Amino acid sequence: MLKKKFKLLLEIYIAFFKLGSISFGGGYSMIPLIEREVVEDKKWVDKQKIIDIFAVSESLPGAIGLNSSAFVGYSVAGIPGAIFALLGNLTPSVIIVLTLSVVFMKFNNNPSVKSAFRGIYPAIVGLVAYASYKMGKTALEDKACIGIMIVTFCCSMFLQIDPIPLIVSGAIAGVVISSVKMIIKARRNSGVIMQEKEKNF
């Protein structure tokens, strides 16, 4: 019984390993491939269910390909299935990372490689800065948010505070500020209602 379960988990791992290695375009490129493998070939999930899985995966944060993989794995073999599916999906990119890491370590002392990296580091700075900017576009809804961001940046930069305390504080601040906003809004509304009543009176 246990052997059968393990065989299934292995099958899941291999199936998603295949999927992970052929869909390098990212984004939605994995969808049709998952459908072909999971619905038609392996018949693990039926057509209706896979559409539901894709729909939920898309609304969750994170890559749709990864979320879908975890889901399919979960529907086939519960939590272990989800884990094996995700691991399988990620393994190809992990192999590439390791290969590149080894290669770069070997060529570390080559002067041309060093110069190349002097160009790459600033590009990374630009990349990470852009990630912040992109998040900021949806995150900074109002002045309170901007304030939170600035405080977070200063705490990290000048006080060297760890991210996790900042994140917890941010969550608490979010709840507090939202409540305050609601109270202000309610007061304003009741003020308007009072004025209306006086007019009609």
Add this chain to the structure above:
Amino acid sequence: MMMLFKLGLMFAKLCVFAFGGGYVMIPSLIKASEANHWATASELTDVVAIAGMTPGPVAVNAAVGFGYKVAGFPGAVASFLGIAVPCALIVIIVATFFFKIYAHPKVKAVLYGLRPVITGIILYAAVSIALKNSIIGAVPGKLIEKGFNISALGVNLFEVKSVVIVLTTFLFLKKTKIQPIFMIVGAGVLGVVIF
């Protein structure tokens, strides 16, 4: 052996960021590296560079690269499992309760406060990398070779060639749909030429 456990645990704590916001891990990685003498700042930047070039989520790639730098293949495996297994669990748990909680005002309130914090931390990560690699505020003795620094009042403000690359990369990302990997490769080629 202890180190592998430490690595796995560290990435388990950071695994939440595998979901859109992988770069948030960077300051934590820098701190952990310095505290444990695991890797230097430029080695870390190398890891981030490789993570950006590779397909797959940045957080996972960075975890693996970092684990390898610190403890070879066993380190890579420990970090990978540390970040991927909790991830799978989180996806399942969140999805199960997702539709019930997403519209809940308390959850919205939490996210409202959380997102600016993440934005701030990622911004700090960018500044931190720039500082540690002497792109801005370079300390004498750690200057970029063949770089050209602009200083004021005896303090190095920034290195011109690097800053140009930073700005160019940012603009390209903003205005075009060119994939990051091409920009990293392009920046590498440029680096060979101008440095």
